[in-house]
Amino acid sequence: MGDLFWILLSAMVVNNFTLYYFLGLCPFMGVSARIETALRLGLADIFVLTIASICAWFLNTFILPYAPFLRLISFIVVIASLVQITEMVIKKVSPVLFRQLGIYLPLITTNCAILGLAIFQTNRGYTFFQGLFFAIGGGLGLTLALVLMASIREASELADIPSIAKGMALVLIIAGSLSLAFMGFAGLLSSA
Amino acid sequence: MSPRHTTPQQDLFRGIWRENPVLIQMLGLCPALAVTNTVANSLVMGIATFFVLVGSSLLVSIVKKLVPNEVRISTYILIIATFVTVADMTLEAIVPDIHKALGAFIALIVVNCMILSRQEAFASKNTIGRSLLDAFGTGFGFIIAMLMMGVVREVLGAGTIFNVKVIPGNFEPWVIFILPPGGFLTLGFWLLLLNWFQERRAERAKVREWPEGVAEGRAA
Numbered sequence: 588m589g590d591l592f593w594i595l596l597s598a599m600v601v602n603n604f605t606l607y608y609f610l611g612l613c614p615f616m617g618v619s620a621r622i623e624t625a626l627r628l629g630l631a632d633i634f635v636l637t638i639a640s641i642c643a644w645f646l647n648t649f650i651l652p653y654a655p656f657l658r659l660i661s662f663i664v665v666i667a668s669l670v671q672i673t674e675m676v677i678k679k680v681s682p683v684l685f686r687q688l689g690i691y692l693p694l695i696t697t698n699c700a701i702l703g704l705a706i707f708q709t710n711r712g713y714t715f716f717q718g719l720f721f722a723i724g725g726g727l728g729l730t731l732a733l734v735l736m737a738s739i740r741e742a743s744e745l746a747d748i749p750s751i752a753k754g755m756a757l758v759l760i761i762a763g764s765l766s767l768a769f770m771g772f773a774g775l776l777s778s779a
Numbered sequence: 780m781s782p783r784h785t786t787p788q789q790d791l792f793r794g795i796w797r798e799n800p801v802l803i804q805m806l807g808l809c810p811a812l813a814v815t816n817t818v819a820n821s822l823v824m825g826i827a828t829f830f831v832l833v834g835s836s837l838l839v840s841i842v843k844k845l846v847p848n849e850v851r852i853s854t855y856i857l858i859i860a861t862f863v864t865v866a867d868m869t870l871e872a873i874v875p876d877i878h879k880a881l882g883a884f885i886a887l888i889v890v891n892c893m894i895l896s897r898q899e900a901f902a903s904k905n906t907i908g909r910s911l912l913d914a915f916g917t918g919f920g921f922i923i924a925m926l927m928m929g930v931v932r933e934v935l936g937a938g939t940i941f942n943v944k945v946i947p948g949n950f951e952p953w954v955i956f957i958l959p960p961g962g963f964l965t966l967g968f969w970l971l972l973l974n975w976f977q978e979r980r981a982e983r984a985k986v987r988e989w990p991e992g993v994a995e996g997r998a999a
Contacts, residue, residue, distance in 0.1 A: 606959065607959050608813065608959075609808070609809045609812045609813040609959070609962065610809060610887075612808045612809050612812070613808070613892060616805065616808070656864060656868075659860050659863060659864050659867070659886050659889060660857065660860045660861065660864065663856055663857075663860050663889055663890075664853070664856075664857070667853060667856065699809050699887050699890040699891075702886070702887060702889060702890050703883060703887055706883040706886050706887070707883055710882070710883060750978065751971055751974035751975045751978055752971060752974070755805055755970055756967050756968075756970035756971045756974060757967075759963050759964070759966050759967030759970065760963070760964060760967035760968075760971075762963040762967075763960045763961075763962075763963030763964035763967055764960070766959050766960040766963055767955070767960040770958065770959070770960065
């Protein structure tokens, strides 16, 4: 059990997907202007990551031992179609949730965090439950980074910043400082 | 939406600097930040991405009439994934050390939005020759941006280029630049610099347009 907890914690803060592995940067830059939307995107991320992790485990266990060179192609096809199916199911079962997730669900298909998760999970040889906790931790980490970023951006909206720093330059420098702060969590793992 | 008319030279050169994928369009940021901690890694990553981009642009523009509109994105992704698999295996055979250092990020070329955006925006609408020119230009632009990141990060973070010492004396390396935060900061500062140049050029152009007396009055 302790093992699972450390996987969750490490994926969430120590090796944060966005701030340490640079995965899922597009939404991190694009959708982080408001806390509300950042939170929703984060929720959609956790959801899709969990499903992707289960899929990747199935592929790795039952299919890929027979055709290792198809790994990348099968991952991307399965993940993309699964997100599509999930979208249809949610639309049917819970229209409210569907409306809340909105455009973010399809957008997540092309989010590199999903494929990154599947590949990391394979490279590290995680079991089913380890993979599941890795996915949830990673999703929580993405949400955390997105919400932090959105709060800082909301707070700095009225600040008097130099005109050359407006836009992406400022976002990148804030992300750098956030990433610097998250490096402090590395001590958690070495002390364990 | 009618495609803009451009000359072949524009197709080639626009991606290199004026519409540079990383520095101007902010696409393909994931590899540009993640693997640029040394010049060698950046170069290999740039060349691999260049190969995948040119290969998939060629194939997409050949099959563009055969692909139904509804499944075009999935088709592009499949084509891209095929080329990435080829690149992955080739790198593993030629430069195993760097392949190991790049790790999962080679496979992640598949979801590099720069490549998909060139297929969707250009290769699927233009002739084979022009798609190739466009892919060459954008690919070179990507390599240039990767090198700009890699050189700054390796020189400041380790004091070396290609593992050859370039800063004499007992320079204390700024380790932060080869760690993840350094990626964000380096790109942030490059953007600041580019914005500053652009603003200065705009300012000068404005001064030139003013009648003589006004410009002198402003300068004084």
